[in-house]
């Protein structure tokens with residue numbers, strides 16, 4: 086016979102269990118979706134009630150027999166202003182991609198929810214379906230606001246899904262998430278220091294992360310020169326005249342006329358390439374290369390693969406209804422892959438601020454930090470990332486080694502005390518898009534905290 090106390094515990098457990106997962110956010114009858122074993126939830130959560138901001142998320146349970154005990158991870162795409170649902174979930178690592186008709190979904194073989202429960206969050210406001218009711222706030226964006234709204238989102242999400250509060254939790258992203266994720270990690274640690282609503286953050290991983298322009302932009306110039314895209318004279322002019330610490334991709338923002346001249350030459354010389362993977366054919370519209378590769382100033386243009394049908398898919402009323410959007414306050418849900426206004430209005434001094442001081446603190450907090458880099462990216466190049474990692478003066482844990490996937494070299498790696506670095510051979514800015522198998526392997530090793538096997542010849 087259970088004692089009185091046991092009954093109370095059992096009743097409490099029943100209440101907790103019945104509060105698990107927000108049932109009103111369950112995704113039902115998603116148009117064009119193949120059959121799957123895992124559940125999905127999507128909808129808006131208010132991140133700032135007084136400023137009337139609400140963020141949209143899409144949560145995919147792990148596609149795994151032991152789903153509930155798999156880690157939980159949050160993915161943030163960069164831009165600023167690009168949708169994690171469009172770029173991250175459909176474009177790179179989610180369980181589905183949108184087929185060529187724009188009305189059907191296909192299963193992704195190397196989806197990252199094979200290894201973790203995955204939340205895709207559209208952040209900041211104005212990105213994807215995330216919105217504010219204060220129209221004038223569509224011109225106000227900065228790292229502090231994004232990070233505190235992201236933290237509020239997480240607190241609200243865990244209130245809706247309390248059963249995940251004990252799972253290991255990780256942050257994932259690429260590109261401008263090089264800012265979103267260290268700043269959010271810091272906010273989470275500050276929140277946890279209050280001792281309430283603790284978020285079980287274990288670490289983060291970032292691909293081709295925009296981190297520190299002095300290193301990132303100089304690294305790009307080294308990359309163009311070492312890949313024979315620019316002549317020695319242009320290289321020398323850039324190195325001698327540019328103050329890289331005030332610049333942004335691709336070689337924009339310099340006030341120095343000599344730097345501007347050499348930047349213009351560089352931009353002309355590389356204009357026929359896809360900057361996000363110099364070995365991939367650029368998107369073409371008829372005979373002209375589309376704006377993806379020509380409009381070069383912002384990270385926002387990273388997410389624009391040729392013939393992407395995600396916009397057609399997500400702008401269908403029936404799709405929005407099954408994502409629980411029809412009933413939200415905003416009746417004009419028009420979805421775009423990237424909101425260029427968020428980039429345009431993002432506080433310029435924040436875009437070029439260095440994240441290295443944050444890394445010094447985060448490393449001391451013993452978070453698991455994995456930094457990977459597609460080595461064909463011309464926007465945040467591998468040399469860019471290696472340059473700022475060197476600046477951190479970390480001590481080495483392993484020598485530089487070739488890591489392998491299925492008995493082939495997948496890239497190179499070095500583990501330091503506090504941070505693990507990996508390159509992905511032949512991948513561009515969006516590593517999982519170009520090298521899906523290697524990217525999933527890297528993710529699985531990250532979750533285990535174990536460097537991938539070294540190539541044995």
Ligand SMILES: *[C@@H]1O[C@H](CO)[C@@H](O)[C@H](O)[C@H]1NC(C)=O
Nearest residue numbers: 133134135136230233234237
């Ligand atoms: C809500 O947003 C306003 C304006 O952006 C800001 O001043 C305020 O601090 C925010 N509140 C919270 C709880 O983050």
Ligand SMILES: *[C@@H]1O[C@H](CO)[C@@H](O)[C@H](O)[C@H]1NC(C)=O
Nearest residue numbers: 149150151152153154155156
């Ligand atoms: C599920 O995962 C938990 C935690 O890792 C483990 O203890 C348990 O044995 C697993 N169950 C099965 C059926 O694999």
Ligand SMILES: *[C@@H]1O[C@H](CO)[C@@H](O)[C@H](O)[C@H]1NC(C)=O
Nearest residue numbers: 211216217218415417418419
């Ligand atoms: C509704 O959403 C659109 C697109 O995200 C936005 O431009 C508009 O301002 C929003 N309207 C309201 C009332 O929130």
Ligand SMILES: *[C@@H]1O[C@H](CO)[C@@H](O)[C@H](O)[C@H]1NC(C)=O
Nearest residue numbers: 369370371373374375376377
């Ligand atoms: C492609 O070219 C056509 C005709 O010039 C134009 O209407 C269309 O907007 C272009 N599409 C893109 C994605 O640039």
Ligand SMILES: *[C@@H]1O[C@H](CO)[C@@H](O)[C@H](O)[C@H]1NC(C)=O
Nearest residue numbers: 131137138139218413414415
């Ligand atoms: C935005 O305005 C609509 C319409 O008044 C309302 O239903 C919705 O709750 C508001 N959103 C937020 C986040 O306050």
Ligand SMILES: *[C@@H]1O[C@H](CO)[C@@H](O)[C@H](O)[C@H]1NC(C)=O
Nearest residue numbers: 441442445475476477478479
């Ligand atoms: C790394 O060491 C160099 C030389 O000692 C120093 O100038 C630099 O500030 C250090 N970097 C960091 C991030 O501590």
